[in-house]
Each structure stands twice: as structure tokens, then as C-alpha cells.
Amino acid sequence: MPLTIHPNEILETIHMLEMENLDVRTITMGINLRDCAGPDAVKACKKIYDKIYRMAENLVKVGTSIESDYGIPIVNKRISVTPIALVAESADTDDYQAYAEVLDRVAQDVGVNFIGGFSALVHKGATKGDLNLIKAIPQALATTERVCSSVNIGTTKAGINMDAVLEMGYVIKKTAELTGDRGGLGCAKLVVFCNVPEDNPFMAGAFHGIGEPEAVINVGVSGPGVVLHAVKKYPDADLGTLAEVIKKTAFKVTRMGELVGREASRRLQVPFGIVDLSLAPTPAIGDSVADILEAMGLEKCGTHGTTAALAMLNDAVKKGGSMASSYVGGLSGAFIPVSEDAGMIRAVEAKALSIEKLEAMTCVCSVGLDMITVPGDTSAETIAAIIADEAAIGMINNKTTAVRIIPAPGKKEGDYVEFGGLLGKGPVMSVNPYNSSIFVKRGGRIPAPINALRN
Amino acid sequence: MKDKVIVTVVGKDKVGIIAAVTTALAEADVNILDISQTIMQGFFTMMMICDMAGANVDLAALKSCLDEEGERIGVKISVQHEEVFQFMHRI
Structure with missing residues (x-):
């Protein structure tokens, strides 16, 4: 032989x-909860618990056995569910806190560290259920440990719902306040999206989209360290x-x-959805996207040339990755979360990297302003304006963009907030001091751009 | 195909590494199909393709047994399904 x-x-x-x-960052099981809706919230929550438990009971066990058989670390096993606004809307209650609590409890009981889907899709307008859900977010994130929340406020097809953008500014502030004793940790579990994908396996923005099957397995890969090592081996190569x-x-x-x-799909007998081709950094040394950009020849991530380097990196990852997988989906692009990437933190400390530069970088990669910590006195209107800017980039360029921002109570520029684990340590970054409130308070909807008219 | 695993041994070179590892495999009735061995950057590096079709233990048990053996003789032994390497390096 x-x-x-x-x-x-x-x-x-x-x-x-x-x-x-090298690791597989997450196996995420998407679970449909539409059949758990009903007028009685208590009964609905019981159905939710039972269904998630039944479907995901073996998720962690199977994940661990695959790790052992193949010797590949699988860092996270997670669950995403149908946006709860859709499931809870038919209930005779306006208080959705119980839904967050049941998700938290079942996540703990099946052993996953995050469950995503305390979500609403309001890109064109909000229903009663959507408004109830958004109202419930701060309390839900403050009182649960594993629940993640996301709200989609714009799409290329629908434009940007500016009423929802402003509301999310207030929701983020309130969430930070309620989790102020933990540096505003609740905001690290809340993502505001434009063009949200329905099959994203990565938290905090994962949910089980309405076009998805009953259950599905989505996988998020990682590997900044592997790419860094490969780039370092060719210090003199041209960019091609x-x-x-x-x-x-x-x-x-x-x-x-x-x-x-x-x-995982075979062992769990759940259809395989997609592989998300993302370079997802972690706070670990050598697992940084910023380090790759610097290895390409930039003195500090954030300096002139960073956007070009990132565009090339992101595109090359997608080209290589799309050949390797039968189904690609989710976010699929390099992530640039500041607090989760040691190189990004260093770049902020050196004043090489600002929110403005990060915003430019999000034009050419996934996903958006991610894990950005800003001073605690940043106003809800300024946060709404930051969300609007980012959503505009997504809407016009037909791509996903998102904002996960933490206005850390009591903190000012130069301070740090320790989130712990994969969420890392956030350096507080300055925001533009001038006021945007009249603009964001105009409300209404930014119309869909001309490039949405493709038929 | 499903029964093939790759055993890699990395560590400081010393007398008896191959003997220890192959003895452990023999005791588990694991058949060695091929061996390649080299010294890389001063480290003893050995790779074996093994067939577990007739093995008297499962993969998890073999792993823990080789872990113990590796600890005893001061090398790192890993066992992985061959599929990992096929998947990564072959289209």
C-alpha cells in the first residue's frame, strides 16, 4: 500500500x-421555530424549549466526537433560530422577555455558548411583533447570558428604515446602561445589519432565515494564523x-x-447548509487579520494602503474558499472586529486605526464596524448616525454591513473594556464630536438605490 | 478507506520511540501500512498510515492509549482520520 x-x-x-x-470556528445548527408560535406565550415557550432541545440535544456531543476523530478543534457549537419577532408576534402579550429566557435556558441545557435569533427584520417597516421585540432587547441581553440579538434595518431592495435606525441608537444605549457593571457587555451580543444573510453561522448576528429548511448545519471556518504564516513565507513576492x-x-x-x-450533517441527520468563508480573528497571538495586513507590508494596520491590502486579502480568501466548498454562504469575508483582534488593538493604541478608517475598510470586506468600543457619553443619535453610514455602504454596494458598537458606560477615549473570552478587550475609540441628531431624527425611509432596480 | 488513520509522532529523538509506538499499535491490533520517518529541525518526526479494520479498540480509545504512551516517552503522538489529509490536499 x-x-x-x-x-x-x-x-x-x-x-x-x-x-x-487552524480551527473550525463554529458549527451552528439553524432551527425553525415557526411551528412554535401561538396565542399562549407560556405554551409557546414550552414548545420552543422542547423543539430546540430535541433537535440540538446531540450537537455538542457530535461536535466533540468530530473534533476527536479528525483532530480539528471546533471552537464553538451554537444554535440559531427563527427571528423571535416572527414566533412571538401571535402571542397575547407584548412582553417578549420570557422568550429570551427560554432560549437562554435551553442553550445552557444543551451546552452551547450562544444562541442567536432574538431578532427582527424591519428594513422596510416594523410590525407589532417587531416593535415588541426591539423594545425587549435591552432587558433580554442584560438578564440572559447566551442569547444574541440582531435587527436588520436596511436592504439594497428596500432602502434604509431610518426610524428603526434611530430606535436602535436608543436600544444600544439602554443595553449598555443595563449592563454597565460589565462594561456594556450586552451590546457585544447585539448586531444591527443591512442586507443580513439568512444563513450566517457566526454570532452575534446568526438567525435561522425564513427561506431555510426545518433545520440546517452551517459551518464557519477561520484561519487568520494559517494565512499569516503563508504570507510571511513570501516577503518579496508581488501582489499577484x-x-x-x-x-x-x-x-x-x-x-x-x-x-x-x-x-456533522451526516451524524446529526440534519441537512448541510453552507460554509461561511470568513477569516475570523481571535484575541490569541498570531490569530489576527491586522497581522496579515501588516505582513503584507504595512507598518501599522489602518495606515494608507490598508483598504487595498484588505480588498486583495478578502477577495483571494473568497476565490480559494469557493473552490473548496460545495455551498458557500453566510457572511463570507474577512472580519475586522477590533476587540477580538490583538493587531487591531495595537493599531488603535498607536493611533493608526480610527473608526473612519474602519468604515472605509468595511467597503471591501465583511462585515462592518464590529466590536467597536466608544465613550460612554456618546449619544444615541450619534450611534444611530454611525449605523446609518454603515447601512448606506451596504445598501449601495449590495453587501452585508453591520454595526456592533459598545458605548461603554463611564469610559472615555484611551480606556479599555475587558469583555473576556473570544470577545476580547476593547480600547475605547473616539467618535466625531459634531452633532448628527437633526439628520437622524428626520425619520422615514431612505429609498432603495437605483441599483436595486435590476429587473 | 474509513478505517485508515494517520499517526504522527513528533518529539526529541531518543532510543526506542518507534519500538514504543509500534508496540502500542500492535497491542491494539492496529495494522501499520506505511511508515515515513525523518529528523526535522532537530525533531524526530514519524508518520504512519494505519488500518484500524481489525483493531480491538475504537479511535477514541486508541488516541488516549497513544497519548499516555507519548507522555511516558516524551513525544507528542496524534491520531487522525486519513480523510482530513485527503480532503485538504486532494481535489
Whole structure:
């Protein structure tokens, strides 16, 4: 029997896993909860608990067994559900806190660290259920540990719902206040989207979209460390050659996700949805997207040239990754969350990286202003204006953008907020001091752009 | 195909590494199909393709047994399904 795999290839894989932080970032099971709706909220919550428990009972066990068989770390096992606004709307109550609590409880009982889907889709307007849900977000995030929330406030097809944008400014402020003792941690579990994908496996923005099947397995890959190592090996290569190197590396990283996804789907007997090709950094040393950009030849991430470098990196990852997987979806792009990326934090400390530059970077990568900590006295209107800017980028460019921003109570520029674990440590960044409130308070809807008219 | 695993051993070179690892495999009735061994950057590195079709233990048990053996002789032994490498390096 000949060696079908070359020893160097075996060593390369082992090296990626042992030295370069290669992992599958998340297996996320999407679960439809539409059949749990009903007028009696208590009964509905019981149905929700029972269904999630039944579907996801073995998720963690299967994830762990795949880790063991293949030697690939699977960092998170998570659950996403139908946006709760849709499920709770038919209930005879305006208080959706019980729905958040039941999600938290079942997440704990099946052993997942996050459950996403305390969500509403209001890009064109809000229903009664949507408004109730949005109203419930601050309290829900303050009193639960594992529940994640997201609200979609714009799409290329519908435009931007500016009433919802302003409301989310207030919701974010309130959430920060209620979790002030923890640095405003609640806001780290709340994402405001434009063009939200329905099959995203990554938290905090995951939910189970309305076009999805009964249940589905989505996988998020990672691997900034592996790409960094590959880039470092070619310090003198021109950018075309470097793009090729990144493509090949992304292919290999994504194959791991594809393998894990197929296997998880088979073992759980739940259809395989998509692989999300994202470079997701972690606070671990050597697992940083900023480090890759710097290895490409920038003194500090955030300096001139950063957007171009990121555009090339993001595109090469997608090209390599799309070859490796049969179904690609979700967010699929490099993430640039500040608090979760040691290189980004260093760049902020060196004053190389500002919110304005991050905003420019979000034009060419996924996903948006992510895990940005701003001073506690930042107004709700300013936060709404930041959301509007980011949503405009998404709407016009036909891409997903998002804002996950933490106005940390009592903190000012230069301070730090410790979120812990994968959420990392956020340096407080300055915002533009001038006022946008008259603009955001005009309300109404920014019409869909001309490029939405494609038929 | 499903029964093939790849065992990699990395550590400081010393007398008896191969003997220890292959003995542990033999005791588990795991058949070694191919071995490749080299010294890389001063480290002893060995890769084996093994067939677990006739093994008297499952993969998890083999892993923990080799973990113990690795600890005893001071090397790191990992065991993975061959599929991982096929998937990553072959289209």
C-alpha cells in the first residue's frame, strides 16, 4: 500500500493545527421555530424549549466526537433560530422577555455558548411583533447570558428604515446602561445589519432565515494564523503571486470546514447548509487579520494602503474558499472586529486605526464596524448616525454591513473594556464630536438605490 | 478507506520511540501500512498510515492509549482520520 499522502502534506496539516491556530470556528445548527408560535406565550415557550432541545440535544456531543476523530478543534457549537419577532408576534402579550429566557435556558441545557435569533427584520417597516421585540432587547441581553440579538434595518431592495435606525441608537444605549457593571457587555451580543444573510453561522448576528429548511448545519471556518504564516513565507513576492498563495491557503482551510460540515450533517441527520468563508480573528497571538495586513507590508494596520491590502486579502480568501466548498454562504469575508483582534488593538493604541478608517475598510470586506468600543457619553443619535453610514455602504454596494458598537458606560477615549473570552478587550475609540441628531431624527425611509432596480 | 488513520509522532529523538509506538499499535491490533520517518529541525518526526479494520479498540480509545504512551516517552503522538489529509490536499 503506497503512501497516498505525501509526508510533507501531513506535516503541513499538523503544523497548521498545532502552530497556526487552524480551527473550525463554529458549527451552528439553524432551527425553525415557526411551528412554535401561538396565542399562549407560556405554551409557546414550552414548545420552543422542547423543539430546540430535541433537535440540538446531540450537537455538542457530535461536535466533540468530530473534533476527536479528525483532530480539528471546533471552537464553538451554537444554535440559531427563527427571528423571535416572527414566533412571538401571535402571542397575547407584548412582553417578549420570557422568550429570551427560554432560549437562554435551553442553550445552557444543551451546552452551547450562544444562541442567536432574538431578532427582527424591519428594513422596510416594523410590525407589532417587531416593535415588541426591539423594545425587549435591552432587558433580554442584560438578564440572559447566551442569547444574541440582531435587527436588520436596511436592504439594497428596500432602502434604509431610518426610524428603526434611530430606535436602535436608543436600544444600544439602554443595553449598555443595563449592563454597565460589565462594561456594556450586552451590546457585544447585539448586531444591527443591512442586507443580513439568512444563513450566517457566526454570532452575534446568526438567525435561522425564513427561506431555510426545518433545520440546517452551517459551518464557519477561520484561519487568520494559517494565512499569516503563508504570507510571511513570501516577503518579496508581488501582489499577484501573494494573492495566489492566499487562495491556495484559503482552499485548504475551507476544506476542513467542508469536511466538518458534511460529517456533522451526516451524524446529526440534519441537512448541510453552507460554509461561511470568513477569516475570523481571535484575541490569541498570531490569530489576527491586522497581522496579515501588516505582513503584507504595512507598518501599522489602518495606515494608507490598508483598504487595498484588505480588498486583495478578502477577495483571494473568497476565490480559494469557493473552490473548496460545495455551498458557500453566510457572511463570507474577512472580519475586522477590533476587540477580538490583538493587531487591531495595537493599531488603535498607536493611533493608526480610527473608526473612519474602519468604515472605509468595511467597503471591501465583511462585515462592518464590529466590536467597536466608544465613550460612554456618546449619544444615541450619534450611534444611530454611525449605523446609518454603515447601512448606506451596504445598501449601495449590495453587501452585508453591520454595526456592533459598545458605548461603554463611564469610559472615555484611551480606556479599555475587558469583555473576556473570544470577545476580547476593547480600547475605547473616539467618535466625531459634531452633532448628527437633526439628520437622524428626520425619520422615514431612505429609498432603495437605483441599483436595486435590476429587473 | 474509513478505517485508515494517520499517526504522527513528533518529539526529541531518543532510543526506542518507534519500538514504543509500534508496540502500542500492535497491542491494539492496529495494522501499520506505511511508515515515513525523518529528523526535522532537530525533531524526530514519524508518520504512519494505519488500518484500524481489525483493531480491538475504537479511535477514541486508541488516541488516549497513544497519548499516555507519548507522555511516558516524551513525544507528542496524534491520531487522525486519513480523510482530513485527503480532503485538504486532494481535489
